[in-house]
Amino acid sequence: MTxxxxxxxxxxxxxxxxxxxxxxELGTPALLVGEEEHRPYNRVLLAEVxxxxxxxxxxxLPAPDGxxxxxxxxxxxxARTVRCADGTVIAYDTLVLATGxxxxxxxxxxxxTPGRELPEGVHAFRTMDDxxxxxxxxxxxxxxxxxxxxxxxxxxxxxLAVRGAQVVLAQQSERLMERQLDPAASRLVRRHLAELGAExxxxxxxxxxxxxxxxxxxxxMADGYTLDADLVVLACGVHPRVGLARxxxxxxxxxxxxxxxxxxxxxxxxxxxxxxxxxxxxYGLAAPALDQADVLARxxxxxxxxxxxGTRALTRLTLAGxxxxxxxAFGEPExxxxxxxxxxxxxxxxxxxxxxxxxxxxxxxxxxxxLGTVGDLARAWEGAEQLPGGAPLLHLLTNDGGC
Numbered sequence: 106m107t108x109x110x111x112x113x114x115x116x117x118x119x120x121x122x123x124x125x126x127x128x129x130e131l132g133t134p135a136l137l138v139g140e141e142e143h144r145p146y147n148r149v150l151l152a153e154v155x156x157x158x159x160x161x162x163x164x165x166l167p168a169p170d171g172x173x174x175x176x177x178x179x180x181x182x183x184a185r186t187v188r189c190a191d192g193t194v195i196a197y198d199t200l201v202l203a204t205g206x207x208x209x210x211x212x213x214x215x216x217x218t219p220g221r222e223l224p225e226g227v228h229a230f231r232t233m234d235d236x237x238x239x240x241x242x243x244x245x246x247x248x249x250x251x252x253x254x255x256x257x258x259x260x261x262x263x264x265l266a267v268r269g270a271q272v273v274l275a276q277q278s279e280r281l282m283e284r285q286l287d288p289a290a291s292r293l294v295r296r297h298l299a300e301l302g303a304e305x306x307x308x309x310x311x312x313x314x315x316x317x318x319x320x321x322x323x324x325x326m327a328d329g330y331t332l333d334a335d336l337v338v339l340a341c342g343v344h345p346r347v348g349l350a351r352x353x354x355x356x357x358x359x360x361x362x363x364x365x366x367x368x369x370x371x372x373x374x375x376x377x378x379x380x381x382x383x384x385x386x387x388y389g390l391a392a393p394a395l396d397q398a399d400v401l402a403r404x405x406x407x408x409x410x411x412x413x414x415g416t417r418a419l420t421r422l423t424l425a426g427x428x429x430x431x432x433x434a435f436g437e438p439e440x441x442x443x444x445x446x447x448x449x450x451x452x453x454x455x456x457x458x459x460x461x462x463x464x465x466x467x468x469x470x471x472x473x474x475x476l477g478t479v480g481d482l483a484r485a486w487e488g489a490e491q492l493p494g495g496a497p498l499l500h501l502l503t504n505d506g507g508c
Contacts, residue, residue: 112405113138113187113195115177115349116203117145120378120394124201125169127402136195137169138187140176143233144168149391151236152260152424155243156267161233180353182371199373199405202350202361203398206343206379206389207231211252215314226321227314227337230261242336245269249336250324252311254281256422258340259294262303263424265338272303273332275324277310285420285434289450290457290471297430297455345380345387360387365412367401377401383413390418417487419479433479435486436469437461444468465491 112128114121117139125135139145143161150164175189180200187195208229210216217223228239239261243249247270251262254276262274274281280291295305306326313325314337325331345360356362356370360382367375367383377397379389388394393416403411419435438461440446445462456474460467460482467485485492 111136111196111198112201113197113199114201114203115187116205116378116380117141117172118148118203118205118378118394119166119391120205120398121145121201121203122166122169123395123398124203124377124402125171126167127399128405129170131402131406133406134171135169135201136171136173138173138175138177138189138195140174141232141234142174145172146233148231151230151233152264154233154236155230155239155261156264156424157240161237177349180349180374182353182373185373197373199375201401202369202374202376202380203378203394204346204349204380206345208339209342209344210339211311211341213311213314215316224314224316224321225319226335227339229339230257231343239265239336239338243268243270246271247335248333249273249338250275250311250332250334251338251340252324253340253342254278254305254307255284255340255342256282256420257342258338259298260422260424261338261340262298262305263301263430265336266298266301266303267428270336272298272301274298274303274305275309275311275326275332276305276307279308281305281307282434285438286432286471287438287459289448289459290432290434290438290473293455293457293473294430294432297428301428343379343389345382345389347380350374350376350380358382365414366404367397367413375401375405384415386415388416388418390416390420392416392418417489419483419486421479431475432471432473433483434471435483436467438469438471462492467492 112135114135114137122145125137128135145166147164153159177187178190179188185197208231229235249265249270249272251258251274262272266272281294310327311324312327315323321337323331323333347357347361350357350361361376361380363376363381363383369376378394396416400411400413421433424430440461448459450457458472460470470482
């Protein structure tokens with residue numbers, strides 16, 4: 106691909122901005138199209154903005170040179186153009202979809218106004234506008250209900266509690282962050298929230314959002330119990346933004362289907378980040394998005410060996426401030442029969458470390474609290490190499506002689 110070939114990237118999240126920067130470094134400037142009015146930012150750090158620790162400018166990404174504001178409404182694959190809501194038409198030689206994901210809005214009674222808008226006081230937590238809207242609404246003593254106990258819900262509940270809100274977190278499954286954590290680690294997360302004054306209700310399904318005068322007043326649980334609420338935060342997960350791709354006739358399942366060169370079913374169109382589904386996997390994490398952007402930048406600038414073969418992604422949650430909290434999880438934290446498991450726990454300090462080894466290979470782990478060993482563990486897991494003989498597990502798990 107020559108340097109004058111026009112690359113258009115839709116999306117200004119981590120994946121899109123990383124790709125544009127890498128292409129510029131390799132001599133192929135790209136046009137980046139984003140619909141948010143804010144400067145591109147690191148979505149991973151929104152909870153720290155909500156907590157009041159960072160201002161929006163702190164989590165801003167380096168501004169790419171070619172950035173156009175606009176909402177893309179359609180793709181004409183025959184003409185190789187994209188159409189924006191304001192009528193602008195942009196031509197491309199190669200189009201990259203880095204459209205990210207949308208929040209899941211649960212089918213709760215009373216959740217929508219007749220115009221399909223969320224009632225006053227009900228917030229998703231996905232964009233900078235969501236974050237700023239919540240920041241304006243939260244104040245000491247405000248009654249906030251967070252629906253969803255995954256990574257996003259835990260981050261939001263913690264941020265609101267730090268701001269002085271009376272927080273109740275409602276989680277439908279039996280424990281917090283069940284996709285990433287084992288029961289022991291999940292209990293430590295719950296304890297941390299409780300120490301900040303947040304209530305956590307697991308195995309608790311919200312049935313109804315009660316609205317009066319256009320504003321939320323309460324939420325009702327499936328068992329009939331009612332919680333008064335001034336704020337409701339929807340943290341029920343995300344789903345890939347594939348509407349543009351589907352409308353253009355591209356192959357999509359849960360995400361836009363891509364091959365090892367991150368090509369969609371149209372070789373002129375690539376996809377990366379949250380919206381891309383590679384080899385059956387939707388990642389929804391920062392590390393794979395950045396890996397994909399790096400591979401694609403090489404591919405678009407003539408590297409015929411550039412292939413994306415997947416990312417072994419580690420989930421990391423770092424919550425700073427007066428009451429810091431740190432955790433990391435990777436692979437399979439729950440052992441199978443025959444696996445070796447090493448666990449170290451300190452109830453006083455609220456730390457927990459666990460690794461799972463199968464056939465002399467590290468297959469998973471979870472750490473809460475002191476994460477001094479996370480780098481070594483992540484490298485051992487990512488390499489998928491056989492561990493050395495002797496007693497390597499305790500050595501991997503401790504950098505301080507144990508708890």
